[in-house]
Amino acid sequence: MVEEKFFSDRERLVQALAHDCARDLQKGIKERGQASFLVSGGSTPEPVYRELSKRPLPWSQINVALVDERWVEKTESGSNQAFIEKCLLQNCAAEAPFLGMKTAHASAVEGQADCERAYGELPNPFDVCVLGMGSDGHTASLFPHAAGLEAALDPNSAQLCSAITARQSEVTGVHTERMTLTLAGILQARDIKLLITGDEKLKVYREALLGSDELEMPVRSILKQGLKPVTVYWAP
Template identity: 80%
Template sequence: MMVEEKFYPDRERLVMALANDCASALQRGIREREQAAFLVSGGSSPKPVYEALSKRPLPWKKINVALVDERWVDRGESGSNHSFIENTLLQNYAAEAPFLGMKTPHRTAVEGQADCERAYAELPRPFDVCLLGMGSDGHTASLFPHADGLEEALQPESGQLCRAITAKQSEVTGSHTERMTLSLAAILQAQDIKLLITGEEKLKVYREALLGSDELEMPIRSVLRQGLKPVTVYWAP
């Protein structure tokens, strides 16, 4: 497994280090190709990272920000990752960044998948940074254990970037079981895959994921065990 661990004694140092590493990778992409792509996740853990990055005077007009996954809810509704990113990352200097969400006007994620795929195919590739989180159930992005659509989404050679997913309802999913997510194939098109986890419970889940092999049970394993692209894991208590 191509996994590097960057563990920090507190979250303040983790946030600073991860913000620095993301900024460096995005600047490298701009130097090499005059534009960059930053794939971002929702959740409480990355919020301070996004807030720190928003205050960096990077050439944000050349940094394409796009969602890793989305609940099938409209912008402004509870649980919308689109709104979360607008309110955290796309502030201050980063307000200039082009932003691509996943929710389409379609009634269902399955109906919206083709439009989402076309939009994501326009992003510059390789993606520069894909910032992932992980749930206490071992999901990442909206790749949930034993979800409808999961097996297709985990095919590394599929070529599809976006997949509609229906998760099995749990404490982790809440009522929003219908999702759109990047596929494993899309995640593997990122030059830098970064996994952000915090707290002892998530550390225990992460270590359990490293030890096992059932990717349908803990989909984060598909990212940790793929062996094609390095993954950097950032953790603090």
């Protein structure tokens, strides 16, 4: 159930992914009067969000929510909330309701219950979930062999959100304490879009398809779940 959409350059990818997200969000609004749009941070999706922000969608009916977050304040470096506010919640999309993950609690573990309640109030099923993938095979904040990973990858979990402590690496940076959607939470989405760019990420993606150890490469849990369609967008 993995569809590949590969493009010759990133501009074509940006336009195609923005178009597909807009189409699927409008479908949700047509069916239920509102939609849920789950978004990841990172430099790769930034031009997609900037393009989407200019599109005259009924943004007041589109609930934007984070896929994952570093346990940092919005004013600190690395905040996905600040990133999304800067590149997506602008222009036409400025009126979209937004749900972040960082709470006032000192730790992600302490904030998990509040985060769970808030995400449980989003229009469900979620309409679109945009994921990225790291060179280590992580997606969302589901990092290889992280504390809390095994429970977060349970497809039958009742939890939408999970606190994760990653093993520090070049990929994680210093902020290893995270809140993330669980695999079960991601699978609440009707459409999962995995965005990757560059030859290195393509190699990692193909390695993920070949293997089966999800704790080693958690993105495998998305690619191999077989329950919801996954579309992979790639450009050099």
